[in-house]
Amino acid sequence: MKAVKIIGKELIEVAEVPVPQIGPNDALVKLQASALCRSDLYRYHGTTCFDDDSAETNYTPGHEPCGIVEKVGEKVANVKPGDRVGLYMMVGCGKCQYCLHGDQMLCSDFGCIGFQLDGAHADYIVLPSENCMPMPDSLSYVAGALLTDVGGGLYTACRTLDVKGGSSVVIVGAGPMGCGGVLYAKAFGAKVIVVDIDKNRLAFAKNIGADYLIDPTNEDVLKKVKKYTLGRGADISIECTGNEKGANIAFDVVRPLGRVGIIGENASCTFNPSTQFIHKKLTVYGCWIFNKHDWQEIVNFTLENNVAIEKLATHKYAIEDAQEAYKVFDSHGAQKVVFVW
Ligand SMILES: [Zn+2]
Ligand SMILES: [Zn+2]
Helix, strand or coil: CEEEEEEECCEEEEEECCCCCCCCCEEEEEEEEEECCHHHHHHHCCCCCCCCCCCCCCCCCCCEEEEEEEEECCCCCCCCCCCEEEECCEECCCCCHHHHCCCHHHCCCCEEECCCECCCCECEEEEEHHHEEECCCCCCHHHHHHHHHHHHHHHHHHHHCCCCCCCEEEEECCCHHHHHHHHHHHHCCCEEEEECCCHHHHHHHHHCCCCEEECCCCCCHHHHHHHHCCCCCEEEEEECCCCHHHHHHHHHHEEEEEEEEECCCCCCCCCCHHHHHHHHCCEEEECCCCCHHHHHHHHHHHHHCCCCHHHHEEEEECHHHHHHHHHHHHCCCCCEEEEEC
């Protein structure tokens, strides 16, 4: 089978490797759609977003996939060959309080596909069968793949932040995460203001439903947000850039007692606790990967509200063209880049 390997800085090889073997509790899944995520680019650039040496490893990247179950181990009862499944990226010990609760990413023994385990930019993947999440026929493969990371992440972030009709939400960053946020915040009924310095990305955000756009290069963000919120400031902000300026904007645009969700990964950031947090009595949430038990709710909400998650997939490639796919994704010339079969 074919599998993407990162063989050097910004260098991709599509290698021929053996189809992995299944254990008694595993499923072999034939991938149908498998998205690129910004965190794949850390490895592509020879760095990492984890506190380990995952940039140095040779694991196949890719953690935002779905496919068809091809074969299962003898102890597997939850899926069978032919099932369409989204794949949960995190594998935990399966026994600790976090794993039992569906928060595998918090397990002290976790591994994420594409980083500490072989990932899904490949024809096949083997995972514990419990990582297979059922997909209804009405959910396309591309949409299903996107729900396993950006879609599920932004749906649950909006839910955690209590986004609802009447809320004003500032989304900082109009890349795939930010635009996923636009789709879900609009579906929850909120007024959505998007901040970015990239005109194409702002136009994309507008096209999928953003109400107001702000470009910090030539506009005063705080003034504009106040203007759009009757002078109050936003109820909620969602930081999707992963840069220090973006995080500071997210803290500053919300009103007193507002809520901030941090999604963009960032190694460090300077802020002023007194003026930016304490004296506004803010609540700040770290919004990482969604809880596995939320999958059905994510799928239902997306389908019932016609959330056009598939629109984020602006570029699709065959896995053979992985070098080009990574290059285009890295150039900011795309929203989501997805491998399809
Ligand atoms: Zn990701
Ligand atoms: Zn665990």
